[in-house]
Amino acid sequence: MSTDWLLDDSLAPSIEDEALGELYRGAARGELVLPFCSACELPLEPEQLVCDGCGATGPVWRPVPPRGRVHTATVVHRLEPGLVRTAEPYPVADVELASGHRLVLTAVTPGGPPSIGDPVSIGFRELGGVAVPAFEVSVAANAKESR
Template sequence: MTTDTDASTDWLLDDGLAPQSDGDPMAPLYDGAARGELVLPFCIGCDCPLDLEQQVCDRCGSFEKAWRSTELVGTVHSSTLMHRLETGLVRTTTPYPIVDVELAGGHRLIMTTIDPTSTAPRIGDAVIVGFRTLGGVSIPAARIIAAPLDTEARS
């Protein structure tokens, strides 16, 4: 076992699970992430945000999409804690969050956090999108800015 202090080593997954950019339909996403940009598909016909694997626009029926840079901010739409022990694939041995982020640009994107944590963020928490590096490939990840609690519990 090695320690995870090396910044080039992802905290969550083994490098072998890195996406292969050659011929991957998500290549624009990974190419953008390498530049620190969040590049996602929009409909060419009506400019509405499309899901990553969406082939046809729900609104106008267009089959054409354009990948464009979008804002690196959003909010937590939903979140859950994954309990998964899978030696050789998953590095962490503690539960980790999976967060469905509603982005300011209208997309929804599922990601984990930039830094290891065993706490799921709360719905409505603010998210700044950053990137993890997995096997040399940059992939979007969330930095959670916790919303203020309704009842402050300061000591």
């Protein structure tokens, strides 16, 4: 089992979690799985049970394309011995996915923050044996920076 670059394994989520278990079970298969309204197909927040659009309950989870764009990003400067493994600042990004969902994610690997608007793909980090979605700046964004 690998060790996550960012967080201690004790912070791993449970794949049995009632609200987010589907997300983590999908991630274990290498898929980004997110909820939609069962009635009107509106993208829902991962823990949302009632649709804001039509009021229906009972989300339907399904795979979505693992790509999006950075809506906003920040760099976290936090030393938390025993919980945060890195001593370096690390990026967190609010990613607007092609599916219409928005997720706040850390990076798959250490590095600097992405720029607003950068295309990203969603990969996974392994935290305590659980696959956790994380962003990677897409090749197109890296090519833009090298010009």
